[in-house]
Amino acid sequence: MTIQQQRAEETRSRILQAAEECFAQDGYDKTSVAAICQCAGVSKGAFYHHFTTKHEIFMALLNRWLGGLDEQLISSQSIQATIPETLREMAGLVGGVFQAAENRFPLFLEFWSQSVRDPEVWDITVAPMQHYRDFFTGMIERGIEEGSIEPGDPQTTARVVVSLVMGLLVQGMLDPQGADWEQVAREGIRVLLEGMQQKKQ
Template sequence: MPIAHTDGTAPAPGVRMTREQSKANTRERLLDAARRVFASSGFHGASVEEIASAAGFSTGALYSNFDGKEDLFLALMEREIEEHAREIGEAVARRTSVAERAAGGARVWMTMIEREPELLLLFMEFWAYGVRDPHVRPKVAARFAQMRNLLTTLIADSAHEFDLELQIPAEQLAVAIDALADGIARQKLADPAAVPDDLMGRVLSLLLGAASRPAGTGTRSGP
């Protein structure tokens, strides 16, 4: 199988993938197909046959890369969260104030939802799957914790960088921001006209302003 170049150029004649590259390529194509199928059909409505067919492979290829539909679903969840968390983190890191970081992070998140509306549907399916099945709930919760951990780090680093004292622990503030982002995105998807593009950024700035103060001017609450 020819190597696919990341810059979109055609591979050099005769260049072929190694076994490891071919396996990685197959895995990514299966994850891409699973993303589309799970977003449109849900976890329970999707089948391994449909996913394999959408990727252009047999079910044997799917089972040689994943233990089954659940393993594929969890791997997809981990990939999506890592990719989008990294994009948000990179955008926020370039800002020079808490307000700018709040607005920048919110803008990136809302742009993602507008660009890829199936992304929110996919995250909703992840959530529903974990809530419905107590046996898999810890695995789903661990993957959602990836995003909260990123937010916690961003909050704590920003507080340190800008010499702020948080009035509630960074971990709890991360939960609130995660819930805010999820809720506003759902409203935007259902009724775009009701949600101004800058709404999340403005609310997030207010939240962060109320949850922090200049160091030395108050006592931090919480454990």
């Protein structure tokens, strides 16, 4: 990689960083390209050299953000543990996720809001949801196999889990100080598992 390419990529990432901050702070529409440029310390020419459109940089951010999120969650499952144990462990991670992504949450809402209008945004916003759905469906199925979860429709049960997590996310986004959301997550998963587990009769 040449010196010039290095420099270019540095500028590119500076612009991305600045755009993320601006979008999170003021929303997509109210963030002007000029504001992004000023925040990044570059000119408009630099911006339009690296991105063809304001919309494009928005999509770039969305992809980067979702990619990272996905990686983090999938890698957090241990193999030797029981399904309920794994789920409980994942609930414990919620607090970390909240803290790590706290300032990106407004951007998240922005994505959702845009996805109603823009099919392109919809695709990559809703896809992860279905992805997690499948992920949890697999877990539930294995739980039923190993006998730790009561037989039932894994699809529906998985949707219930995802719904709970989504709800936690939204509440955490809108009212971060409203509760200890990590604790609520743990309690929620606990109760859900209690309701899903085989009763010893």
